[in-house]
Amino acid sequence: MKEEDPAAAAVSADTDRVFTSIFEDYYPRIFNYTAYRVSCRYTAEDLTSQVFEKAWSRLHSYSPEKAPFEVWLFAIARNVVNDHYRSRKRNLFFPLEAVRELVSGKKTPDEQLLEGERNNRLGMALEILTAKERNIVALKFGADLKNTEIASLTGISESNVGVILYRSMKKLKAEIGSVEQL
Numbered sequence: 001m002k003e004e005d006p007a008a009a010a011v012s013a014d015t016d017r018v019f020t021s022i023f024e025d026y027y028p029r030i031f032n033y034t035a036y037r038v039s040c041r042y043t044a045e046d047l048t049s050q051v052f053e054k055a056w057s058r059l060h061s062y063s064p065e066k067a068p069f070e071v072w073l074f075a076i077a078r079n080v081v082n083d084h085y086r087s088r089k090r091n092l093f094f095p096l097e098a099v100r101e102l103v104s105g106k107k108t109p110d111e112q113l114l115e116g117e118r119n120n121r122l123g124m125a126l127e128i129l130t131a132k133e134r135n136i137v138a139l140k141f142g143a144d145l146k147n148t149e150i151a152s153l154t155g156i157s158e159s160n161v162g163v164i165l166y167r168s169m170k171k172l173k174a175e176i177g178s179v180e181q182l
Helices: 006-038 041-061 069-087 096-104 109-126 131-142 147-154 158-176
Strands: none
Touching: 006 041, 006 069, 006 131, 041 069, 069 131, 069 147, 109 158, 131 147, 131 158, 147 158
């Protein structure tokens, strides 16, 4: 039986600890970002898992000189979501999530219907935005990133991020009115 190198075991254990910390720190923000982009909780959970799987497998390739870790991680998340949309075929279906929540009894059918209508209106309103605008809005409000972080991630200036967000919010407000009208 071959003995494991104690130094290699220590490095592996340390890597596991570090990645566990990364996962715990970033999971909520990565999940919110993907959920904002795909608007289905279960798909967002799957995509978030893919993000961390890719991050784990590529952790050795991360270079702090190229970008901050957070930017690197959100770039992976953006690519996973984009890959999801590229691979998805346009099929009309009744979302299983709606059935699960209806059966679970968390909300009354009326509450479910109203929430579904609000989500549909918001989803349709988001469709008027360009892909770039939707991505920036998702990074800002879904991932809760600062404009400087979004600028670093997208490669555009911080002031341009602010302008794009302002114009996007203006478009959304023109489309749906106030949040109370949703």
